[in-house]
Amino acid sequence: MSELHARIAGIGRYLPDNVVTNDDLAKIVDTNDEWIRERTGIATRRIEEDPEKGAAYMAAEAARVAIDRSGFAPEEIDTVILSTATPDRFLPSTACDTQAILGLPNAMALDLTAACSGWLYGLTMGEGMIASGRSKATLVVATEKMSGIVDWTDRATCVLFGDGAGAVVLAPANGDGTGIVSSFHCSDGNLGELLWRPAGGNICPMTPQTLENRDHLLKMNGREIFKSAVRSMAQACDEALSRAGMTGEDVDLLVPHQANIRIIQATAKYAGIPMEKVYVNVDRYGNMSSASIPVALDEALEDGSIQPGMRVLAPTFGAGLTWGAVVLQF
Numbered sequence: 414m415s416e417l418h419a420r421i422a423g424i425g426r427y428l429p430d431n432v433v434t435n436d437d438l439a440k441i442v443d444t445n446d447e448w449i450r451e452r453t454g455i456a457t458r459r460i461e462e463d464p465e466k467g468a469a470y471m472a473a474e475a476a477r478v479a480i481d482r483s484g485f486a487p488e489e490i491d492t493v494i495l496s497t498a499t500p501d502r503f504l505p506s507t508a509c510d511t512q513a514i515l516g517l518p519n520a521m522a523l524d525l526t527a528a529c530s531g532w533l534y535g536l537t538m539g540e541g542m543i544a545s546g547r548s549k550a551t552l553v554v555a556t557e558k559m560s561g562i563v564d565w566t567d568r569a570t571c572v573l574f575g576d577g578a579g580a581v582v583l584a585p586a587n588g589d590g591t592g593i594v595s596s597f598h599c600s601d602g603n604l605g606e607l608l609w610r611p612a613g614g615n616i617c618p619m620t621p622q623t624l625e626n627r628d629h630l631l632k633m634n635g636r637e638i639f640k641s642a643v644r645s646m647a648q649a650c651d652e653a654l655s656r657a658g659m660t661g662e663d664v665d666l667l668v669p670h671q672a673n674i675r676i677i678q679a680t681a682k683y684a685g686i687p688m689e690k691v692y693v694n695v696d697r698y699g700n701m702s703s704a705s706i707p708v709a710l711d712e713a714l715e716d717g718s719i720q721p722g723m724r725v726l727a728p729t730f731g732a733g734l735t736w737g738a739v740v741l742q743f
């Protein structure tokens with residue numbers, strides 16, 4: 414087993430109270446419960462209705478729990494890495510807005526953009542900060558208000574996503590054997606337009622025409638994304654496991670990115686992990702982009718699916734394209 418540098422000192426999540434069912438969506442787009450369940454495994458998702466409660470609000474709610482549980486005082490958090498595909502505004506960062514809400518006077522704060530893979534990328538960045546001695550307590554938080562960027566007239570995408578946030582505090586490994594065992598990450602920018610928001614940046618600024626075309630909202634080539642997801646999650650599992658000196662048989666729980674039950678099943682099958690050892694909450698929350706894995710980890714710890722001594726494999730995949738996996742020892 415590789416040397417452990419960083420451990421998870423605290424974890425937390427935030428989910429909006431408002432539950433939206435497939436039948437609710439069938440009232441606004443031409444879809445139905447059966448189609449959504451069969452193709453995706455999704456039954457409900459949470460949607461934050463309050464426009465005042467943005468990505469920073471949700472991040473702060475999740476992070477407050479993680480910090481409380483970590484035993485660190487807010488003053489001791491020295492780094493905030495925040496993953497989001499749904500920033501509240503272009504400038505400043507959602508990380509700085511979150512820092513302001515929480516009151517973390519001694520932290521540097523920055524956003525990380527890697528779509529659904531962002532929290533895992535952040536975990537590895539945070540591990541590097543801890544391993545180098547630059548940080549004693551790094552908050553890695555993912556917050557996604559997907560309801561703000563999906564096109565609510567596009568049935569092919571709007572049924573897939575949900576809102577939520579998850580956070581951990583990373584601290585130096587303390588010899589108790591828990592922590593981040595291995596990681597693997599990769600990107601392929603050539604495939605950026607499989608899942609993207611065409612308008613709103615420098616190349617295609619927002620105009621009345623782009624607004625009318627709804628080009629500022631999420632566009633997706635579902636079939637191609639599906640194929641890439643299965644391929645990359647498989648590679649990510651292989652790489653992270655081999656770097657940990659493990660095989661699928663050594664994994665106690667698979668906690669994959671929760672985009673679609675069929676992608677999850679394909680990943681588990683490839684890695685040789687039976688579905689009884691897979692944590693699934695896509696049925697309840699849909700795809701919360703980078704918040705999916707930390708929310709699932711927090712729930713799995715709370716409901717006893719993760720016990721001390723267990724080894725967890727968490728693979729992810731998202732826009733960019735980006736993908737990766739980590740092995741965690743609890």
Ligand SMILES: CC(C)(COP(=O)(O)OP(=O)(O)OC[C@H]1O[C@@H](n2cnc3c(N)ncnc32)[C@H](O)[C@@H]1OP(=O)(O)O)[C@@H](O)C(=O)NCCC(=O)NCCS
Pocket residue numbers: 443444445448449452453529568569570572633635636638639642672673700730731732
């Ligand atoms: C989106 C996804 C569920 C679509 O499933 P699919 O089996 O590929 O379905 P298709 O795109 O082939 O569409 C099949 C039909 O269903 C229709 N359809 C699409 N969305 C629908 C919906 N919500 N309700 C009913 N019908 C729908 C399509 O219009 C199409 O109709 P047509 O055959 O008359 O053209 C699937 O491609 C997927 O999960 N892709 C990955 C998406 C993802 O995970 N993105 C995030 C990555 S982090």
